[in-house]
Amino acid sequence: xxxxxxxxxxxxxxxxxxxxxxxxxxxxxxxxxxxxxxxxxxxxxxxxxxxxxxxxxxxxxxxxxxxxxxxxxxxxxxxxxxxxxxxxxxxxxxxxxxxxxxxxxxxxxxxxxxxxxxxxxxxxxxxxxxxxxxxxxxxxxxxxxxxx
Numbered sequence: 001x002x003x004x005x006x007x008x009x010x011x012x013x014x015x016x017x018x019x020x021x022x023x024x025x026x027x028x029x030x031x032x033x034x035x036x037x038x039x040x041x042x043x044x045x046x047x048x049x050x051x052x053x054x055x056x057x058x059x060x061x062x063x064x065x066x067x068x069x070x071x072x073x074x075x076x077x078x079x080x081x082x083x084x085x086x087x088x089x090x091x092x093x094x095x096x097x098x099x100x101x102x103x104x105x106x107x108x109x110x111x112x113x114x115x116x117x118x119x120x121x122x123x124x125x126x127x128x129x130x131x132x133x134x135x136x137x138x139x140x141x142x143x144x145x146x147x148x
Contacts, residue, residue, distance in 0.1 A: 001035065012077060013080075033055065037055040048062060
């Protein structure tokens, strides 16, 4: 992550409770290192134990992600960054529309009839799954500031 990208991300990150005097202890690793490690994992699709030596230990990175996800801090960071990107593009910080997607999967003949159906629109026998969390009104890439 470049210094410019970190400046944008750092301002959008939630403040740790111990910095605001609400208790807790400082974390063992810098948030920038943690986010760099997460971005590296996502970008390269490596196994968690194959983390390069210049990143924090893999178990610390995963503990960081689990803790932030459990407290909804990753979603909050994403929403803040999305708002900044949208404002820079001259748009309203909050999306005004979203798309809920559905996908029909063909089922094998061995799948019981009680757990499969028929999608008449796509003419596909099988199962249907919905993706409720897909919001398509977002600028890509959310992690990078606009290039100048």
